Amino acid sequence: MMGHAEDGLGTPGRWRGTAGAFLARVRGGDLGALPVVLGLIVIWTVFQALNPVFLSSENLVNLTMQCAAIGTIALGIVVVLLVGEIDLSVGSVSGLSAAVLAVTFVQLQWHLALALVAATGIGCLVGLLYGYLFTRFGLPSFVITLAGLLGFLGLQLWVLGETGSIAIPFDSWIVQFAQQLYLPAWASYAVAILAVAAFAWSLVRRARRRAAADLVSQSYTQIAVRSAALLAFLLVAVWYLDLHRGVGAMFLFFLALVVVLDFALTRTRWGRAVYAVGGSVEAARRAGIRVDRVYLSVFALCSTLAAVGGILAAARLASANQSSGTGDVNLNAIAAAVIGGTSLFGGRGSAFAALLGVVVIQSISSGLTLLNLDSSVQFMVTGVVLVLAVIVDSISRRTRAATGRA
Numbered sequence: 001m002m003g004h005a006e007d008g009l010g011t012p013g014r015w016r017g018t019a020g021a022f023l024a025r026v027r028g029g030d031l032g033a034l035p036v037v038l039g040l041i042v043i044w045t046v047f048q049a050l051n052p053v054f055l056s057s058e059n060l061v062n063l064t065m066q067c068a069a070i071g072t073i074a075l076g077i078v079v080v081l082l083v084g085e086i087d088l089s090v091g092s093v094s095g096l097s098a099a100v101l102a103v104t105f106v107q108l109q110w111h112l113a114l115a116l117v118a119a120t121g122i123g124c125l126v127g128l129l130y131g132y133l134f135t136r137f138g139l140p141s142f143v144i145t146l147a148g149l150l151g152f153l154g155l156q157l158w159v160l161g162e163t164g165s166i167a168i169p170f171d172s173w174i175v176q177f178a179q180q181l182y183l184p185a186w187a188s189y190a191v192a193i194l195a196v197a198a199f200a201w202s203l204v205r206r207a208r209r210r211a212a213a214d215l216v217s218q219s220y221t222q223i224a225v226r227s228a229a230l231l232a233f234l235l236v237a238v239w240y241l242d243l244h245r246g247v248g249a250m251f252l253f254f255l256a257l258v259v260v261l262d263f264a265l266t267r268t269r270w271g272r273a274v275y276a277v278g279g280s281v282e283a284a285r286r287a288g289i290r291v292d293r294v295y296l297s298v299f300a301l302c303s304t305l306a307a308v309g310g311i312l313a314a315a316r317l318a319s320a321n322q323s324s325g326t327g328d329v330n331l332n333a334i335a336a337a338v339i340g341g342t343s344l345f346g347g348r349g350s351a352f353a354a355l356l357g358v359v360v361i362q363s364i365s366s367g368l369t370l371l372n373l374d375s376s377v378q379f380m381v382t383g384v385v386l387v388l389a390v391i392v393d394s395i396s397r398r399t400r401a402a403t404g405r406a
Contacts, residue, residue, distance in 0.1 A: 035341070035389070035392050036339065036340055036341055036353075036356045036357070036360065036389075037356070039360060039385070039388075040356070040359060040360055040363065043360065043363050043364060043367065044363060046367075047363070047366075047367030047370070047371075050367070050371060051367070051370045051371055053370055054366070054367055054370055056244075057240050057241055057242075057243035057244040058244045058245075059366060059370070060240070060241060060244075061241055061244045061245050061246070061248065062366070063359075063362050063363065063366050064241070064247070064248060064251040065178075065248045065250060065251055065316070066362045066365070066366070067251065067254065067355075067358045067359060067362050068178075068248075068250045068251050068253065068254040068312055068316075069094075069309045069310075069312040069313035069316060070309065070313075070329065070332050070333055070336060070358050070361065070362070071254050071258075071309075071336065071354055071355060071358035072254055072257060072305055072308050072309035072312060073090050073091075073094055073305060073306050073309035073310075073329070073333040074332075074333045074334075074336035074337045074340070074354035074357060074358050075257060075258065075261055075305050075351060075354045076090060076301060076302030076303065076304070076305035076306050076309075076333075077090060077302065077333050077334050077336075077337040077342075077354070078261075078337045078340075078342045078349055078350070078351060078353055078354050079261070079265075079274065079298050079301050079302055079305075080141070080298055080299065080302045081337055081338070081342045081343065081344060081346065081349060082265075082274050082275060082278045082298070082342065082346060082347065082348075082349050083274060083277045083278045083294065083295060083298050083346055084277075084278050084281075084345060084346025084347070085134075085141040085295070085298070085299075085346075086141055086142055086145065086334075087130070087141065087145045087299070087302050087303070087306075088142065088145040088146050088148075088149050088330060088334075089126075089145040089146070089148035089149040089152060089303075089306075089330075090302065090303070090306035090309075090329070090330060090333050090334075091149070091306075091325040091326060091327075091329035091330035091333070092148065092149045092150075092151075092152040092153040092156065092325055092326075092330075093122075093123050093126050093148070093152055093303050093306040093307060093310065093325070094123075094306045094307060094309050094310025094313065094324070094325040094329060095152075095153065095156045095310055095320075095323075095324040095325020095326060095329075096122060096123075096126075096152045096153075096155055096156040096159065096307075096310070096325070097119040097120065097122050097123050097306070097307035097308075097310040097311055098119070098156075098310040098311060098313060098314035098320040098324040098325065099156045099159040099160050099166075099320050099324065100115075100118055100119040100122050100159060101115050101116065101118075101119040101168075101174075101310075101311055101314060101320065102160075102166035102167075102168055102314065102319070102320035103159055103160070103161075103166065104118050104119070105168065105172070106166050106167070106168060106169070107166065112172060112173060112174060116174070116311065119307060119310075119311055120304060120307050120308060120311070122307060123303040123304045123305075123306055123307025123308070123310075124300055124303060124304045124307070125303075126148065126152065126303040126307075127299040127300035127301065127302055127303030127304060128296065128299070128300050130144050130145060130148065130299040130303065131295055131296035131297070131298070131299035131300060132296070134295055134299065135292040135295050135296060141299075149330070153325075153326070156322070156324070156325070157322055160320065160321065160322060164321055164322045165319060165320070165321035165322070166319060166320050166321070167318060167319045168314060168315065168318045168319055168320070169318075170318055174311070174315045175315050175318045177249055177250060177315065178250045178312060178315035178316040179315070179316060179318070181248070181249040181250070182245045182246040182247060182248050182249065183246055183247045183248075183249060183252065184246070185238075185242045185246060188238040188241075188242065188246055188247045189235065189238055191247075191252065192231070192234035192235055192237075192238050193231070195234065195259075196227055196230050196231040196234065199227060199230060200223060200224075200226075200227040203218060203223045203226065203227070204220070204223060206218075207219075207220075207223065250312060250315075250316070253312075254312075254355075255355070257305075257308075258351045258352060258354065258355050259351075261351035262350060262351035262352060265350065265351060266350075270294075270297065273289045273290075273294050274294060274298065275347055276289055277289065277291055277294050277295070277346075278346035278347035278348075279346070279347035280347075306333075309333075310324065310325055313325075313329075328379070331382075332358075332361050332382070335357070335361060335382060335385075335386045336354055336357030336358040336360070336361050337349070337353060337354055337357055338357065338386060338389050338390060339356075339357040339360050339361065339385055339386060339389040340352070340353030340354055340355065340356040340357025340358070340360070341353045341356065341357070341389075342354075342357075344390065360385065361382060364378060364381050364382055364385065365378055368381065
């Protein structure tokens with residue numbers, strides 16, 4: 001009952017119990033985002049010591065804008081990994097969508113809204129095709145998406161034609177959105193306050209539901225402290241970013257996608273089905289979950305988000321060309337999801353894993369660029385971080401299995 005949950009509000013015993021529960025979860029292998037946050041602190045500390053420009057407001061504003069496109073693609077990878085599958089073609093799909101946007105908007109003179117629908121729709125159709133092949137013929141997702149990587153890269157080159165590159169007008173709304181549109185200071189502060197208010201309300205509702213079910217719930221004091229800490233962090237972050245240009249609209253759009261996907265995964269029947277399928281396909285099927293539909297929706301969502309990420313990347317560069325979606329796009333998107341804490345074994349992860357992971361990836365890239373180091377060093381460092389993330393996930397999984405929490 002809520003009254004019972006309130007009995008020790010603010011008392012040292014209550015907080016010691018919360019700290020003890022947290023330590024128990026850590027010992028049980030439930031590390032959450034702790035390794036990523038600690039790793040990010042280490043990365044930022046090292047790069048700031050080597051180059052004081054790293055944590056300047058100008059560099060952090062650029063870093064946030066660089067996170068949006070890859071982070072959006074990584075969101076789709078998170079969803080696929082949650083069901084224990086993989087999509088190796090997100091880079092090619094993002095490049096194909098960028099090419100479709102450029103051809104329809106620039107060469108065919110379609111209205112921008114229609115061109116965006118076409119470019120995003122291509123991604124959705126690709127995902128539906130993957131889902132159909134996976135559920136109908138039982139082909140491994142690795143094989144299907146590897147074939148898609150090659151096939152859609154070729155289709156991208158065909159769509160672009162002989163020129164191989166199409167410039168998107170700088171005065172178009174999509175380019176302005178990706179390059180020049182930043183929130184006014186008052187709007188940034190308002191968004192931060194509204195976000196914390198929504199966060200606090202969600203915690204209160206959750207506490208009430210748990211108390212009504214006679215389960216242990218957070219006290220109002222704990223909710224207030226967590227919300228105040230988040231508000232303080234966001235206000236300081238907004239203030240610091242506003243010293244340069246402020247919060248970019250494209251980065252805010254990416255954050256909105258993270259929040260929406262997190263809500264879908266944690267507060268809807270579909271999200272519970274995704275985690276159930278990732279935990280055990282057979283158990284999910286016996287529980288009455290339409291497993292095939294879950295797989296179909298997951299692949300469609302992944303490719304759609306890849307298409308949106310490709311559109312953002314093309315708008316950021318104001319062009320689509322043969323290199324769009326190639327290079328390290330695939331690897332960085334998958335690495336961001338895994339480094340952020342999404343398990344390769346399925347069933348564990350969250351939308352915020354993409355946010356944390358892409359910040360780590362882009363921080364490494366930005367820091368090494370400021371140090372004038374070759375891109376080869378970036379690949380090696382990112383590879384080491386990725387291996388460490390998988391090792392942490394594997395150890396956590398074994399610990400949970402040993403303590404009966406898997």
